[in-house]
Amino acid sequence: MFILVNLKAYPCDPIEVATAARDVAEASGARIAVSPQAADVARVAETGVETWAQHVSPNGHGSHTGSTLAEAVADNGAEGTLINHSENRLKLADVDGSVRAAERADLETIVCANNPAQVGAAAALGPDAVAVEPPALIGGDVSVATADPGIVEDAVAAAEAVDPAVDVFCGAGVSTGEDVSTAGDLGAAGVLLASGVAKADDPEAVLEDLVSGI
Numbered sequence: 001m002f003i004l005v006n007l008k009a010y011p012c013d014p015i016e017v018a019t020a021a022r023d024v025a026e027a028s029g030a031r032i033a034v035s036p037q038a039a040d041v042a043r044v045a046e047t048g049v050e051t052w053a054q055h056v057s058p059n060g061h062g063s064h065t066g067s068t069l070a071e072a073v074a075d076n077g078a079e080g081t082l083i084n085h086s087e088n089r090l091k092l093a094d095v096d097g098s099v100r101a102a103e104r105a106d107l108e109t110i111v112c113a114n115n116p117a118q119v120g121a122a123a124a125l126g127p128d129a130v131a132v133e134p135p136a137l138i139g140g141d142v143s144v145a146t147a148d149p150g151i152v153e154d155a156v157a158a159a160e161a162v163d164p165a166v167d168v169f170c171g172a173g174v175s176t177g178e179d180v181s182t183a184g185d186l187g188a189a190g191v192l193l194a195s196g197v198a199k200a201d202d203p204e205a206v207l208e209d210l211v212s213g214i
């Protein structure tokens, strides 16, 4: 199970979380990545933790003010990127463009989706993985795998029907090792989470609990 910690725009210290994630990954052998804001990608990557962007633009170099180029985040140490997070939704053509831009920059890709139908559409675009995150459960206390196990199973089936090579992640409300374990039992290859770590008083303790469920 891959654990990806999305720091969103939370007011946490990205270096504290990155350092904790690096240490827990090294000690446990688990794959843990941290996804900071674009401005923090370089210094998070410098800690040695696997670093992901939260978004990349569909365009390449040129007259595109406000872009987050896949090439730029890759040059600054990112190894992958989220695309189409529920809080940063794109048009279908731009999801495709962002996946292609990430591929050109050798970034791994996870395309987020709200429901199994969108998972199928996202899988058709050929990312490395898709993630189902029901918006109503994001930021809540109950894990998607507990609150709505059927949505995870249906997402796994939807991706499998389109492209069995595309992994399926789930996210929303994940905060414990038991949540990780339950997600794995439903067929998820990993979890996305944010508030459980970004808002924690002791992010390292939360991460240690999370990897206990792998």
Ligand SMILES: O=C(CO)COP(=O)(O)O
Binding pocket: 006, 085, 133, 137, 138, 139, 140, 171, 172, 173, 174, 192, 193, 194, 195, 196
């Ligand atoms: O959106 C999420 C991860 O990308 C999930 O957020 P929470 O873990 O805060 O529910």
